[in-house]
Amino acid sequence: ALQPISPMYTIAAAFGNVHGVYQPGNVQLEPEILGAAQKYIKEKEGLDTDKPVFFVFHGGSGSSAEDIRKAISYGVIKMNIDTDTQWSYWEGVKEYITKNHDYLQGQIGNPEGEEKPNKKYYDPRMWIREAENYTVKRLVEA
Incomplete structure (x- = not known):
């Protein structure tokens, strides 16, 4: 673990997100992957918090409001929407x-x-x- 460096982590995890622009429906996000990662890290490290890491949502352009809300609920604190x-x-x-x-x-x-x-x-x-x-x-x- 990186505890000696800092208790705060920001991870750009992949959960179906891609950079660029695509036809609606071509990108299938699975924000639940982020929730599973939070749970795994919490258990593996024996932490008290339900969201031990922060996530960056790369490739967020064109994502649905619902997928964005879900991703935020699982710990996304920054979303890239450059496109x-x-x-x-x-x-x-x-x-x-x-x-x-x-x-x-x-x-x-x-x-x-x-x-x-x-x-x-x-x-x-x-x-x-x-x-x-x-x-x-x-x-x-x-």
Whole structure:
């Protein structure tokens, strides 16, 4: 055991999770594996706590809310959702471009008039902010 180093452990255990993006239903999580691991470690080490280790959920993008809840109940304290946050960032940019398409065709000239400037639409701070807002929304869901 690692007791001499620290009583706190964080483990990135595999329970059906995979990195990347897959069609719904292709990834079958088995969070119960985490519960079984907790029980085994508790018994093997003679510990009092029901959750002697912490788990990191790698490859969590696209997981169902139910599987996430189960994983948390078995000791997951950190979940990686990089693929989901990448998509949400892109989705924010995509939606901004779609919404403001007619204002992003040139520096001057838009539906409001041929002489109207478009600087506030193509300013990176505007579309990056929209991307960030979409990412924040995804993080709140997580």
